[in-house]
Amino acid sequence: MKIMRVEKTLVSTNRIEAFGHRPLLVVQEKVGGARSVAVDAVGCVPGDWVICVGSSAAREAAGAKDFPSDLTIVGIIDHWNPES
Amino acid sequence: MKIMRVEKTLVSTNRIEAFGHRPLLVVQEKVGGARSVAVDAVGCVPGDWVICVGSSAAREAAGAKDFPSDLTIVGIIDHWNPES
Amino acid sequence: MKIMRVEKTLVSTNRIEAFGHRPLLVVQEKVGGARSVAVDAVGCVPGDWVICVGSSAAREAAGAKDFPSDLTIVGIIDHWNPES
Amino acid sequence: MKIMRVEKTLVSTNRIEAFGHRPLLVVQEKVGGARSVAVDAVGCVPGDWVICVGSSAAREAAGAKDFPSDLTIVGIIDHWNPES
Amino acid sequence: MKIMRVEKTLVSTNRIEAFGHRPLLVVQEKVGGARSVAVDAVGCVPGDWVICVGSSAAREAAGAKDFPSDLTIVGIIDHWNPES
Known part of the structure; x- marks a missing residue:
């Protein structure tokens, strides 16, 4: 699995x-x-790792x-310091 | 999923x-x-993101x-600014 | 899918x-x-895109x-200019 | 399979x-x-290759x-010298 | 498929x-x-392409x-010149 940061919602009518109605982020x-674009399975907000x-x-x-997803958000990391 | 731009149709007799008869783009x-080459499942045109x-x-x-596809177009993005 | 060029046949006794008896190219x-090595499903020759x-x-x-293939040739491109 | 080194446990409430309750490392x-994040199937500790x-x-x-794992730890290497 | 060279056996107790008991190479x-680490399905030795x-x-x-393999050796190449 990859560690990624949510930037925003993607609108695709x-x-x-x-x-x-699954949100694409x-x-x-x-x-x-x-x-990249991921399907959200946990309910996260922009800025979450x-x-x-x-x-x-x-x-x-x-x-x-x-x-039909090839990238799905499966968890929110409690604390993440990308620099460490 | 990846964000990509449609360039043109690919002819492969x-x-x-x-x-x-699925179009390959x-x-x-x-x-x-x-x-890359993708199968179109939504009906898009060159220039679409x-x-x-x-x-x-x-x-x-x-x-x-x-x-037998390993890359399929599943949605057209309403507005996309690749520079932002 | 990827656009690739056939170089030659690979001999693996x-x-x-x-x-x-499927050919490996x-x-x-x-x-x-x-x-890379691909299984040929269409019948192509060296130089084909x-x-x-x-x-x-x-x-x-x-x-x-x-x-057991992870790369299979599924079509020959009619005309391809890799520089364009 | 890839050769990787365990850094630490990842907390995701x-x-x-x-x-x-499978640990994510x-x-x-x-x-x-x-x-990357991997599911541990063998019981390893930080520092293990x-x-x-x-x-x-x-x-x-x-x-x-x-x-739902795309990366699982399946074995601990007895001796590994990453420089060799 | 990829063309790779066998370096050695990997010991993982x-x-x-x-x-x-499948060998990992x-x-x-x-x-x-x-x-990378591959499962051997043909019986090869270090130095084989x-x-x-x-x-x-x-x-x-x-x-x-x-x-549970994501990389398996399926053939030995008769003659391979990596420089050509």
Whole structure:
């Protein structure tokens, strides 16, 4: 799993139905770093440092075996110092 | 999922039957960046910034569990500023 | 999927039976670039620019769910200019 | 599989139920290198050099097919000299 | 699949039972390059240039659908010149 930071919500009106109403969030490996999009399974807010799971595990983690996610937020880290 | 930009359609007359008539699009992580090929599941046009899902989720997202895709476009982003 | 160029056939006398007689080809993302090995599902020749599918989709694309491929050539690109 | 070093335990109070009480550890490919998070399936301690499995194999290695892990520690290396 | 070179056997006394007695080998993409660990399915020796399969195909290639490998050696290359 990767440690990433939530930047903001991503708005995509035209998307496949399989996503349902699950929120899609923009995440970064570090502040100012490359961006990815993750499905939120825990309820987090911008600024949170989170644990993201990828690969086929991202589907199950998003709630169902056929959920089309390859990156799902599965936990919020209590305390994280990216510099340490 | 990755945020990518649609560049153009890719023509491949000789391809496996399993792709059917699904369009294959050339996508880039940024203008002038490395190219990948994605299956379009939402109906997008060149210039659109889109959400691409990879891994095993790309198969289901393309419409069927046995669709041989490892990168599928699952949503069009309403507004995206790659510089921000 | 990735856009790659076929360099040559790879000879491996001692290999697992599951590969059967399927040809294994050396492919490169660009001329002189890093090499990978792909299973050919369309019938291509050295010099062709091809579409390669990875992840779990490479298995099904190679002909069967239990075919042990993680990179399969699924189409030949009609015209490709790597410089454009 | 990758060779990684265990740095410390990661505390995440708010996480999906599917993780149960399995410990999550911060691992690095080298001292001072980029960090990932792995599920521990063997019982290791900070400083151990371990074998981490990724991809879909990480789920089964963590104990069950539906365990949402994409990186699982599957063995402790008896002796490892990262410089050699 | 990747072309890699076998460096040596990796000793890991404390490991998950699912590995059975299958040998684990340290492999490198080039001499002096980064190391990975692969399960040997063909019987190779240090110095061999081999074909390694990753992703979910590595499980089946290792002998069973539930074998927890993400990198399995599936063939020995007859002649390989890494410089060519």
